Amino acid sequence: MNVVSDQDIKREKILEASYQRFLHYGYSKTTMNEIAADLSLSKALLYYYFPDKSQLYIAVMRKLTCDYFKSLEEGASNFNTLRDAVIYQVNNQHEFMLKNYNFFDFFRLNEQNLPEPIWDIIAEVQQAEMLFLTRAIKSEIAKGEIKPIADPESVVDVLLDALHGIRVSAASQKKIRFPQKDQLDEIHNKRLLLADIFIAGLTR
């Protein structure tokens, strides 16, 4: 039985309105006052749900992450080859970053000092991507499409590190951790090239 309470509905509305604010104006330029006003809520009630802006932000990020997981789940049932699966993952992440780029200004502002719950979310995303690709590799091994691999997890781990390395390198040319928006296409193209070579290396 799935009971959705009024509280849950209100909470969802707050998350949605906050997401729109964070997305269009960024974390630093959004105030709790504005979010309360968008929803015609009293400030007290907003603070009842979320004790401060950073906790609200983290809750929105959790919701976004769930959407991202859903998109991976949907993709998982829709590919025919390992290449399809990896390219889907690379494209999916690119589109997610492109769409939500402003939302992540929190990362740029706090890149030296991200709060612990954000690190937890990052770890969950990495686990979900790991799981998605490990399943894909195992199913392709079972089909005989790629070479047998003693330890598929370690291959996926290396692939994810490698894909991540391309983002890091683009950003660190500017001595930052988080890439600039105009670097996203370059990162995407380099990742597609990496994915192509890597998959060719696994294919019979």
Place this chain on the structure above:
Amino acid sequence: MNVVSDQDIKREKILEASYQRFLHYGYSKTTMNEIAADLSLSKALLYYYFPDKSQLYIAVMRKLTCDYFKSLEEGASNFNTLRDAVIYQVNNQHEFMLKNYNFFDFFRLNEQNLPEPIWDIIAEVQQAEMLFLTRAIKSEIAKGEIKPIADPESVVDVLLDALHGIRVSAASQKKIRFPQKDQLDEIHNKRLLLADIFIAGLTR
């Protein structure tokens, strides 16, 4: 004609003695006094050559970098396959890091705020590695050992980013930029796995 002056010889001796100090005690625990004493130099004379410890450190790092470039040069004439060349590079870097690990405590101490000349040296190292691998790939393409590639530089660029990503990912699990010494073997093994798959993906 290669004139080596007394000044050059003294400078070399300072660099060598400083390297030993930085290597065994780390940057933070080494003092200009100790280096001067090791060489029976007056402090004034040491400061004449290097106005402060950080400039001395950077000069030692330049010298180390030159040794690293030489090892790449030596390797460049000694490989028969692209795999040899990439594995040589990965092993060479691993041994360099292992041998000089303590020397790099400067990086751990200043990871948020490296001085500009260090960034320049990092960029030079990346260029040298890029050149080494680009030559190797071009020569293997010419021999017909690997698939023709329209833009070998971009493939090497992606490979170097990918190799770098493995280091970054290992370090960021501990929320640091510079890996811990006990992570070096894991990084090395993952890079060898990546190199194997990547090269298989380029090979006919």
